[in-house]
Amino acid sequence: MKILAIASTGGHWIQLLRLRPAFDEHEIVFASTKKNFNTTVKGYDFHAVPEANRWNKRKLFHAFFKIWSLIGDVKPDVIVTTGAAPGLMAIIIGRIRGVKTIWVDSIANAEQLSMSGKLATYFSDRVYTQWLHLANDKIVFDGNVIV
Amino acid sequence: MIFVTTGTQDPFDRFIQAIDLTLPYMNGVEVVGQVAKSDYQVKNFVVHEFLSPKDFEECFSRADLIVAHAGMGTIISALVKEKPILVMPRLAKFGEQRNDHQLATAMRFDKLGYINVAYDEVELMHMLKTIQAKPLTPMFSINDHASKELISSLSNFINL
Numbered sequence: 241m242k243i244l245a246i247a248s249t250g251g252h253w254i255q256l257l258r259l260r261p262a263f264d265e266h267e268i269v270f271a272s273t274k275k276n277f278n279t280t281v282k283g284y285d286f287h288a289v290p291e292a293n294r295w296n297k298r299k300l301f302h303a304f305f306k307i308w309s310l311i312g313d314v315k316p317d318v319i320v321t322t323g324a325a326p327g328l329m330a331i332i333i334g335r336i337r338g339v340k341t342i343w344v345d346s347i348a349n350a351e352q353l354s355m356s357g358k359l360a361t362y363f364s365d366r367v368y369t370q371w372l373h374l375a376n377d378k379i380v381f382d383g384n385v386i387v
Numbered sequence: 388m389i390f391v392t393t394g395t396q397d398p399f400d401r402f403i404q405a406i407d408l409t410l411p412y413m414n415g416v417e418v419v420g421q422v423a424k425s426d427y428q429v430k431n432f433v434v435h436e437f438l439s440p441k442d443f444e445e446c447f448s449r450a451d452l453i454v455a456h457a458g459m460g461t462i463i464s465a466l467v468k469e470k471p472i473l474v475m476p477r478l479a480k481f482g483e484q485r486n487d488h489q490l491a492t493a494m495r496f497d498k499l500g501y502i503n504v505a506y507d508e509v510e511l512m513h514m515l516k517t518i519q520a521k522p523l524t525p526m527f528s529i530n531d532h533a534s535k536e537l538i539s540s541l542s543n544f545i546n547l
């Protein structure tokens with residue numbers, strides 16, 4: 241199977257990389273918002289996508305189309321993301337294109353699911369939280385990235 | 388060496404200024420900073436706006452102490468590398484972040500005893516001064532990957 245693993249920089253990216261054993265038996269394509277992050281996943285196919293957030297609609301639009309065409313090129317069977325906005329866009333596009341989608345909410349969201357995570361619950365086949373007290377019938381808790 | 392990092396997203400002048408003002412009282416300790424677009428002019432240590440992943444890694448490894456915003460990337464890196472870390476959360480009321488999730492994270496991890504937290508600049512200055520006499524030690528360490536439960540849960544769902 242082909243997995244597209246996508247996340248923004250910083251904590252999102254670091255948490256995504258910590259999930260790698262779950263993808264290792266498959267073909268993995270990574271994507272993030274900084275070109276030089278390819279050095280952190282040497283030997284893997286890596287693509288840079290534009291940064292976007294919900295406060296800049298023009299950038300958001302631009303990023304959406306870039307991620308749309310990335311997904312069109314890669315043709316993944318599964319999309320996994322740890323956020324934030326670019327990950328949510330990949331989830332929505334995946335949903336439209338019939339790709340299996342997984343959202344893992346950042347461990348930084350200890351009080352409530354992130355805004356993007358809440359939106360992802362409408363589109364994603366599976367949504368994980370990393371805090372037991374945030375789990376419910378739609379949001380799964382099965383451990384976290386820090387053990 | 389103390390490695391100071393604010394992440395690359397937004398300025399965090401309250402934090403940077405507190406460190407800069409405390410440094411003259413810290414017996415010439417070396418400080419390297421990765422500081423996102425700051426309005427405050429740092430006088431007492433070297434700052435870089437953006438470090439490549441490789442350079443960031445190098446600074447991190449060389450450091451005896453990490454002093455940072457309460458960003459998850461930095462906290463996880465410190466726990467993996469078993470570096471003592473002191474964080475100060477960005478607060479929404481000062482426009483340092485859009486919501487107070489760093490405060491929530493800092494409080495949770497503080498309670499678990501994983502990290503040292505300064506909740507404001509006064510506490511940060513105080514803690515920086517006292518580490519001269521009593522250096523901070525790593526409080527918790529973690530493995531290279533997420534928990535087995537999360538990995539196998541993900542793996543099962545992928546293969547479904």
